[in-house]
Amino acid sequence: MSTIARALLVVFQKPAYILVAVLVAAITFAMAVWMPNLGLVAQVIADPSATFAQKISLPIALLSSISTNFSALSALYTVLIPILFGVNGAMMIYYLKRRIKAAKGNMMAAGFAGMASGIFGIGCAACGSFLLTSILSSFGAAGAIFLLPLRGGEFGIFGVLLLGLSTFLVAKQIQNPAVCSS
């Protein structure tokens, strides 16, 4: 059995970690899909004339835009990144709880860089990266995105790879017994 599979079994034997992973993944996915319409969601939730059912049903209906408002590639990494994000987060918590003293700088950096890159890469359909586009827009260079072959989708793929790498590294650390060197 691979290192990752063994580590996943160890961590997700405990239902609390499954809950953490599912919650983190669900929240991340929802935020990614709602991102272009967060203003609308906020407007409807704050609208006194909207019923409670309407305040709930609109955000839920917007989630289906994963099938109408995303290309196949962007839909793929918009689903993958939250899943990896959730798994990575739960594994990181497990690791830190067990071996807080061993969690040195590099180890922490691996996990957080993976998560940060996930946020960086996740986002809208056509341009591939909501956050990146916003950053570039702030100094008038969002057009740079269009020069990339996948119109910024590269950053989504990069986010998936980095989170995958981070998960692999955490899994390896989890599988390492706390052995004293001779």
Added chain:
Amino acid sequence: MEPSQTQTSLLAHPLAIPIAIVIAGAIIGGALLIALRQPGSSAAVAAQQPQGAQQPSGDLEAMSPITEGDHIRGDPNAPVKIVEYSDTECPFCKTFHATLQKVTQEYGDDVAWVYRHLPLDQLHSKARKEAVALECAADQGGPSSPLGTSNDAFWKYADRWFELTPSNDKTDIETTLPQIAKEIGLDGSAFATCLKSGKFDAHIEDNVQNAQATGGNGTPWSIIVAPNGKKYPLSGAQPYEAVKQLIELALQEK
């Protein structure tokens, strides 16, 4: 207690992360350098984002009033109006066109669909000429035209365009634009003359500027207007159910 050898060696692996980040930085930096050297890579160009790229930051109240000069499907006096800013080469606009066709069929006189142009030039180089073609189709309609009103001609052309073409600049417009014109019964030579005339360039640019003023940075960008004038922004090709929820909400605002 010391970490095991395996663990120690692993501590070197995270170097892959900073290296990867440096590569990402290099890609962004390189793209930036190229973009900043290109003419037209200004803030105005930056505003032409593909759909869903950014949170809308404009003022919905800046939306130009709906007039007889607009292309309106349905009853112009309908209580709810959906003003859509669209790009003929955007695949999400193609999807959303079908969604709004369904909306107007389902809601009848309760909802009117207003079509405005937002060609994303940097992403779709053919879209602006196609926007002109839609206006040229409308131009040939009129009270005495066998095509019906100007509005009828516009929608016949627009529907056929979105039905026939694959989006993302994959259409040969030199053959397809006149082909659709012929199919729906337009005068081919008048259509060709109109395409070259430039008479609708300012109108299309007005639509683009207005879309951006309302916060439309990508397509499809829509504003749902309630009977009391309240406006709801909708970015992207949202599913029918979401549009329906918004229409129901707007219908309550009397």
